[in-house]
Amino acid sequence: MRDHLSRRGFLGLTAGAALLAGCGTGTATTSPASPGGGSGGRLRAVFAGGGATEVLDPHLANLFNEAARAKALYDKLADLGPDVSPQPRLAEKWEPNADFTVWRITLRQAHFHDGRPVRARDVLASYARIADPGKTFRAKSSLALIDLPGSRAVDDRTVEFRLKRPFAEFPNVLAAFGTYIVPEGATDFSEPVGSGPFSFVSWKPGSSVLLRRNPDHWDGAPYIEELEFLIANEESARINALLGGQVEYAHDLSPASARQYEGRVTVVRAPNSAMQAFAMKTDRAPFDDRDLRQALFLLTDRQQLVDAVMPGAGQIGNDLFGKGYLHYADGIPQRAFDLDRAKALIRKAGADGLTVELTTSTAAAGFVEAATVFAGQLRAAGLKATVTSGSKDTYWADILTKGSIASFRSGAMPIETHIAQRLLSASTTNATKWARPEFDALYETAVSARDAADRQAAYLKMQQMLHAEGGLLVWGFADWIVATSPKVSGVQAAPANTLDWARFDKVRLG
Numbered sequence: 001m002r003d004h005l006s007r008r009g010f011l012g013l014t015a016g017a018a019l020l021a022g023c024g025t026g027t028a029t030t031s032p033a034s035p036g037g038g039s040g041g042r043l044r045a046v047f048a049g050g051g052a053t054e055v056l057d058p059h060l061a062n063l064f065n066e067a068a069r070a071k072a073l074y075d076k077l078a079d080l081g082p083d084v085s086p087q088p089r090l091a092e093k094w095e096p097n098a099d100f101t102v103w104r105i106t107l108r109q110a111h112f113h114d115g116r117p118v119r120a121r122d123v124l125a126s127y128a129r130i131a132d133p134g135k136t137f138r139a140k141s142s143l144a145l146i147d148l149p150g151s152r153a154v155d156d157r158t159v160e161f162r163l164k165r166p167f168a169e170f171p172n173v174l175a176a177f178g179t180y181i182v183p184e185g186a187t188d189f190s191e192p193v194g195s196g197p198f199s200f201v202s203w204k205p206g207s208s209v210l211l212r213r214n215p216d217h218w219d220g221a222p223y224i225e226e227l228e229f230l231i232a233n234e235e236s237a238r239i240n241a242l243l244g245g246q247v248e249y250a251h252d253l254s255p256a257s258a259r260q261y262e263g264r265v266t267v268v269r270a271p272n273s274a275m276q277a278f279a280m281k282t283d284r285a286p287f288d289d290r291d292l293r294q295a296l297f298l299l300t301d302r303q304q305l306v307d308a309v310m311p312g313a314g315q316i317g318n319d320l321f322g323k324g325y326l327h328y329a330d331g332i333p334q335r336a337f338d339l340d341r342a343k344a345l346i347r348k349a350g351a352d353g354l355t356v357e358l359t360t361s362t363a364a365a366g367f368v369e370a371a372t373v374f375a376g377q378l379r380a381a382g383l384k385a386t387v388t389s390g391s392k393d394t395y396w397a398d399i400l401t402k403g404s405i406a407s408f409r410s411g412a413m414p415i416e417t418h419i420a421q422r423l424l425s426a427s428t429t430n431a432t433k434w435a436r437p438e439f440d441a442l443y444e445t446a447v448s449a450r451d452a453a454d455r456q457a458a459y460l461k462m463q464q465m466l467h468a469e470g471g472l473l474v475w476g477f478a479d480w481i482v483a484t485s486p487k488v489s490g491v492q493a494a495p496a497n498t499l500d501w502a503r504f505d506k507v508r509l510g
Contacts, residue, residue, distance in 0.1 A: 041509040042226035043488070045249035045502075046238045049231035051206045057189040058180035059130050059137040064251060068502035069229055070180055072211055074194035075218075077105060077123065077181065078174035079499035084412050085326040086171035087499060090118060090181055090195070090218075094174070100166040100448060105159040105174070110218040112183055113199040120153035125184040142176035166448040168455060169416045176417075177497060197222045197505035207231060222505035223490070239265075239483065248485040248509065251502070254365070255313035258481050265483040266491075269313060272324045273480035273495035276309070276317065276370065278358070279399065279408040280471040283433035286356070287404055290469050291349040297335055299342035299381040300374070302475045308373045309366040310478050317474035320463050322415040327456065329463035342381050355384040359406040363395040367407040370475075399431055406431070408472070412495035419443055419462065423470075432471030439465055 047065035055061065058070035077091040088094070092108045110118040128148055130137045150162035163170065173179070183193055192200050197219065198211035209229040215221045230247060232238045238250040239257050242265055250265075258267045280287035280296065287293055302316035315323070318335055322328045346352060356378055360371035368389065375385035390398055390406075399406040408431060410418065421427055424443060425435040439462060446458035466472065480496050490507040494500035 040223075040225045042228055043224045043249060043504060043507060043509055044228045044230055044247040045251065045504065046230045046232050046241050046247045047251045048233045048238075049206060054205055055189070056192050056200075056203060056209070058182065058192075058194070059126075059139065059178055061178060062138060064496065064502075065229055065231065067177070067497065068251075068504075069209055069211075070178075071196065071502060072198040072227060072504060073192055073196045073200060074180035074182065075110065075118075075196050076175060076179050078171050080175050080412065080414070080497070081499055082494060083324060083326045084322065084414055084495070084498060086175040086414070089499075090123075091174060094171060096168070096170065098450065100168045100170065100450075101163050103161045103163070103170050104154070105161065107157040107159070108218050109157070110195050111216060112195045113193050113214060114183075116183060117156065118181060118195050119156045119184075120159040121156075122184045123159050123181055124148070124151060124153060126181045127179070129182070129186075130179065137178065139176050139178035142173050142179065145173070168449065169414070169447050172414045172416055175414075198227050201226075217505070219505070223508045224504065227504050242483055242485065245485075248488050249491070249504075249507075250483045253481045253483055255310050255479075255481065258483070259312060261483065266486050266488065268482050268484065268491050268493050270480040270493040270495050270501070271315060272477040273412060274478040275321050275323075275410045275474055276305075276314070276366070276476040276478055277408040277410075278374065278405055278473040278475070279431040280405045280473060281403070281431075281433045282471040283435070284404060286349075286351060286354060287471060289349045289351070291345045292351050293469065293471060295342040295345035295349065295351075295381065296378075296473055298338045298345070299377055300335075300473060300475055301337050301377055302335075304377070305370055305373055306476045309370045310476065313479040313481060314476050317476045319467050319470065319472065319474045321410060321418045321472070321474060323477050325412075325415055327415045327459040329460050329467075331460075332463065332467050335467075339381060346382060352382055353384060355386065356405060357386050357388055357403065359388050359390050359399060359403040361390040361392050361395040361407065363390075363392040364407070364409050366478075367409075371407050374475075400429065412497055415459065416447060419446075423462075423466070434466075434471050436465070 049065050050063045055066060058074045061067050061070045075090045077089060078086040079089050081087040090108055090110055092106045095104045107118060112118060127143055130139050131143045131148055145164050145167055147162040147164050152160050154160050197214050197217040199214050201210040201212050203209045211227045213222045213225050232241060235254060235257060239253060239261060241247045242250040280293055282288055297319055306314045306316055320329060358371050358375055360367045362368060371387045375387050378385040421429050423434050424440050442458045442462045446455050449455045484491050487510055488507060492500035492503060
């Protein structure tokens with residue numbers, strides 16, 4: 001199980017911080033204002049990178065800088081809005097049949113950078129490329145429920161997708177990470193052609209990518225004239241480049257840096273962006289005992305964890321994923337700290353003095369610190385606790401099968417996707433080993449029932465079950481933090497990997 005948008009995935013892939021070569025210091029590069037009333041100029045954005053492993057192929061994008069570049073160069077049929085619900089993009093609209101087995105997508109009037117129209121055939125070819133059984137494209141699993149041979153182009157602007165089973169949440173698939181539309185037959189991405197708000201100019205692998213404003217983008221031309229992506233793997237290098245005027249946007253800052261430099265730079269915090277949790281395995285001792293799981297829920301001082309691990313940049317959790325997202329059960333009362341009740345449940349479970357081995361790792365920022373604080377909370381409840389550090393290179397795979405409780409996190413995704421990937425009996429990344437036939441049946445209702453009220457009721461029942469007896473102890477949600485020059489406007493406080501995250505076509509300079 002790996003959170004593909006984890007901090008480690010983007011900060012730890014290459015060593016060193018010396019980048020930004022050739023971008024100079026001082027003020028931003030200027031160019032004429034855009035005809036549509038934009039500010040013009042070149043915005044320089046610095047991200048962590050992957051060195052020689054980086055790609056411009058949007059179907060292979062995995063790093064944050066690759067995802068941001070893909071968003072600038074290409075479009076998807078849909079993307080995730082502020083509440084992580086799918087919003088139409090290249091798809092002007094979508095319409096299912098009565099049982100959600102066939103979905104008809106109407107495309108906008110959009111064009112690739114070389115002037116060719118975006119056609120239904122391009123959509124089908126893009127999805128077929130991603131689903132190629134001989135390839136390992138990121139979005140392949142998301143497209144697995146589509147019967148591609150049975151799908152068709154009705155006309156140039158209409159795609160009809162036939163599914164292998166009823167699925168009311170199909171727009172989530174259209175918005176899945178990596179499902180970008182490329183021209184039919186595209187195989188060479190050294191000089192990529194997309195339909196996005198920016199077009200390709202030049203690329204220095206591991207160093208920089210320069211893009212130019214697409215004046216004919218279907219969603220309106222960007223305000224800035226040029227967009228340059230630069231690389232610095234160390235957070236200190238990114239913030240220093242921003243302070244020194246070498247860049248106007250710095251991605252992924254720590255809460256400490258945000259506090260230290262706020263006032264000198266503009267800090268943008270996106271709440272509820274990353275779930276912070278401990279995953280208890282419900283299929284083995286000691287956490288196959290519901291009373292003991294309940295005890296851990298109650299002995300957790302969530303505010304202490306938030307204050308220790310992400311001070312000023314996080315909120316407490318309620319043992320459920322997706323706070324603020326579509327379908328989130330915000331009517332379930334917040335779990336309160338109750339040490340006396342926790343101790344009583346520990347006694348009921350016959351677990352007085354039990355040694356809990358908590359597995360953690362440097363695979364994600366804050367894991368070790370959170371585990372250390374939590375171990376102290378376990379001891380305060382009368383349990384013994386040891387903290388074991390796993391390999392950062394194999395951690396996400398190891399915790400799927402080994403141990404009994406481990407540090408865990410997740411980035412933004414629809415609640416339906418989270419359940420499908422992590423909580424069904426057959427889910428391949430089920431770190432808690434939660435397996436309940438009645439829960440699986442509720443999921444099938446949630447994604448196939450014709451009545452929206454029935455689907456919403458199923459989501460509520462699933463979350464009530466998880467809150468009462470699940471194995472995921474969600475103690476907090478971290479803000480996602482970026483910083484900009486004070487002269488930059490239009491940067492949205494959006495969770496990473498949603499529509500408005502790293503959305504540079506709506507940003508202004510000056």
